[in-house]
Amino acid sequence: MPGTGRAIASPRAGFGAHPAGPAATAARRGPGLPRRTRYWFFILPTLLAILAIILFPWVFTVWMSLHEWAPGSPPAYVGGRNFMELFTSRRFYQSIGTTIYFTLLSVVLPLAFGVFAAVVFHRRFPLRGLLRGIFILPMMATPVALALVWTMMFHPQLGVLNYLLSLVGIPPQLWVFAPATVVPSLAMVETWHWTPLVALIVLGGLAALPVEPYEAALTDGATRWQTFRYITLPLVLPFIVVAAIIRTIDAMKTFETIFVITQGGPGVSSETVSIHLYLQAFSFHNIGYASALVIVFFALIVALSLFLLFLRQKVKWS
């Protein structure tokens, strides 16, 4: 589920202190019920819905992870055996390695291109609105539809990418059809999809920049690169970190692009944890094992998110 850059960017998302303290709250309190209680009525239905669609699956997943559940037979309690099986599975560790490789490329590349694009779109030029609309199309477009187009473009004999390479004298590549190039190729598709989101977040940072340092730089005769390197970059760094956090979480979870283009192949060379999870649950019907995997996967994502949030705090206060 992509989008909503605001999620982690907002101070609400955990650490940020709210400007209005208890005093301000008390002063604004109207007659009748205390402030918080008065609004429970608005929040309760959503809270119940969220509990139902989020909490139920979690409780059920934990329960299933402790059971052996073959299709057609009743579930049997097996304790931690699914986890034992998971932690001794070579394919599981392999999928973690693949996920890290894919995530690394799919964070670094969109960050680099996204910051560049943000700097470009921060300038004024004709048709900027329309061009920005076109620029964000990849992140809004239906992933499955675009994955099909990329599959055709990757085709080793008839694909347009090899033709374009041949124009500049580079020999044809096997792209997603060879173990060595499949992960970078998929990361290229991911970069194409998500560079706009990084750019939008950084653009938000650029819009909030103060003018004074730039005026000072101008009078000091700084070059454009110097201005970017020593003024812009440090000031938007917190936004870049936010983009990196969102990108990391999304890249780890990527499913549709990989599933449609390679289904984890060739062999298992693009089998990320998400793909491994899907195959275990819905191709091999190892429900117990897959549930244990969900728990471990989620723990990994949460641990990484917390670590990145911690890094963000460091960046913020330094």
Next chain:
Amino acid sequence: MVVRPGAIRRLVDDMGLALAVVVVVSPAILVFLWMLSLSMKTELENSAFPPVFVPAQFSLENFAAVIKGANFGKYLWNSLVVSGASTLAALILGVPAGYGIARARANGLAAFILVSRVTPGMSYLIPMFILFRYLDLIGTLAPMIIIHMVITLPIVVWVMIGFFETLPVDLEEAATIDGCNTWQNFWHIALPLSRPGITVATILGFIFSWNNFVFGIVLTNRETRTLPVAVYNSMSFEQISWGPLAASALIVTLPVLVLTIVAQKEIVHGLTAGGLKGG
């Protein structure tokens, strides 16, 4: 003729900017143009090498084939119902919740809703699949509508919290003094003013629900497939025929592309509202 040095510098600068804009925008344009090209060419042209970029004659035959194909209308209808109903339900629940959270400053709750942003979609899927199979609901659209709220509800709530936080409370305070209760404040004052926020929430919720594929491959059958699932399935069986495949891919994503161009300002605002406040 005398050219001032400043003018040359500006010209070079403008050309550099123009080049940068082309570099930044062309990956998006080229892929979508290639998609369009594939979908309007004959099979012969599509299997030619070197590739044909501009078809000899623009043909809509591939599109016609897809639309006239078996069940296209049904899958379109399924997609509309699933995304429409799950977005509507999310609005009914999420708009008041966004208001309540913004006004009560329930930051912890907001963070809790964020958990769903971090959770992999797959982790909802296994238990929900078992539950819906147990309830014998696979084969109806109900499971899809319910599970798509995992996508739409957090988006709506987050966009609406951001919106209501920017809405001044003065009017509501005045109304409170005039004897309005909290619900009347919401219904008569905040809600009528929140149309821009609701528009953004609706667009984003609908698009991300429309785009979803992973829930559909597990929770639908032949009758209840949504468009992305149907397109994926057509690939498995007709891998060779690129024209119809590209045409169906374009048909699926076209509503999203049009909506994005038309409402790009609102979408950008909705996606970055938090980014502006963070950091």
